[in-house]
Amino acid sequence: MSARPLTDFRRLSINDATTKVQWTLEEEIRGYAELGIPGISIWRDKLAECGVAKAAALLREHRMTVTGLCRGGMFPAATAAQRQAAIEDNWRAIDDAAALEAQCLVLVVGGLPPGSRDIIGARQMVLDGLHAIVEHARQAGMPLAIEPLHPMYAADRACVNSMAQANDLCDAVGQGVGIALDVFHVWWDPMLEAEIRRAGKSRLLAFHICDWLVPMQDMLLDRGMMGDGVIDIPLIRGWVEYAGYAGFHEVEIFSAHHWWKKPAPEVLEVCKARYLSVV
């Protein structure tokens, strides 16, 4: 059931967090293009530094596909005013994603509000937030990609922690909402294959890859290069492709201890080599 080996870079995208320490967004767009990488996913802090109009022009110049803008979401908050501010920030993120012609806006939905122990309530706030932004997204033609995060981030980053939950939210909110699947977050889930099939082609909006290192130095910033950890990436890619996904494979590696310390071109060459050998 494993996917067939990849033989070219036509569907390779790099999430720009992978080189965030080494390069500006302009350097990333030029550098990725120079190395024959046709896709990029962009974080909003880097986009803000560059400016949306300049970034859009650079992307067109280099014929780069934006496989996602990271990130909207972060819906749960202690007060109604804060929740409304989050919704308005999501509207702006949708507009920015549309300006870049991104394939989706990735949503990291948020964890518990400060001081809260009510994860069920936080999940309700996520559903409410999605309802509050989906019409804006539909009008902008910008798909919203809910990214289930690993359960170790349930408290502080995202209270949506499985493909099943993401599918349930898609069922509830309807057209315009799909899923960004990152192997790092979901590789352990016994229901993964079934829930990928349940999501199907229409909901699978992005496929993120990296690896799970053993041991892991840091819960947030020690993600591994593909092949250096324990995730059977070809198996999961096979499940995703069997479900109809034919989009990009987006490398996203947060690595304060290793890859962020190396020159960006070296990191990208390793990404390309591993993409052909182990993804």
Place this chain on the structure above:
Amino acid sequence: MSARPLTDFRRLSINDATTKVQWTLEEEIRGYAELGIPGISIWRDKLAECGVAKAAALLREHRMTVTGLCRGGMFPAATAAQRQAAIEDNWRAIDDAAALEAQCLVLVVGGLPPGSRDIIGARQMVLDGLHAIVEHARQAGMPLAIEPLHPMYAADRACVNSMAQANDLCDAVGQGVGIALDVFHVWWDPMLEAEIRRAGKSRLLAFHICDWLVPMQDMLLDRGMMGDGVIDIPLIRGWVEYAGYAGFHEVEIFSAHHWWKKPAPEVLEVCKARYLSVV
């Protein structure tokens, strides 16, 4: 739906890992008893240091209930010989648990064999291992308590990561196997209430408590005192009790950075105070 507040210590147990750095097993048995704590859960390394016969005598002398022996399991391995050695080690653990009249043998089932990326295969090895030890456990009258561990331990400690999986294994193996539920491992699970109900009184063999700290310094050794983190313990205790559980509440705190550095009596007094105020 939250459970009613606890008003006495009749169902309080301390897992001896909570004071493993400060005390020997003999000191733990005497010390817990002196503080009016009627239950203890024991790790096998501490039991080996003390000796089974001496430990059993001390437990009788102090009328302590052993709410669990930690731990059997660790079934997946690279070779058949290694898997057989694990099975035989589990047989010895069952005998030791019986000698202590423990309420259950806790099973941490094991993660991926070294070099493996095959979590589906590892899960099959766990099922095979359970089948290989359950008859010995039945004859010894020793319930086996599968402990689902947090998904962040799927690679290196336990590839059973949800109550649903533990329930599935109980369905497959049958009489003699149940579940040890630790709030730290399962608090995030959207299916938790439903799977606790599915487990029911007959399968719920142990209820472990501590807290999930935000931020967490260390994926293994930074568990929090009840009340210092984000877990709604009374809510989960309410679900467990509604399902029929009437056993002990076992405090298990691995805390290299904080509680292991404090005198054991101080740690235990805090456990008792928090037990009445936030559990």
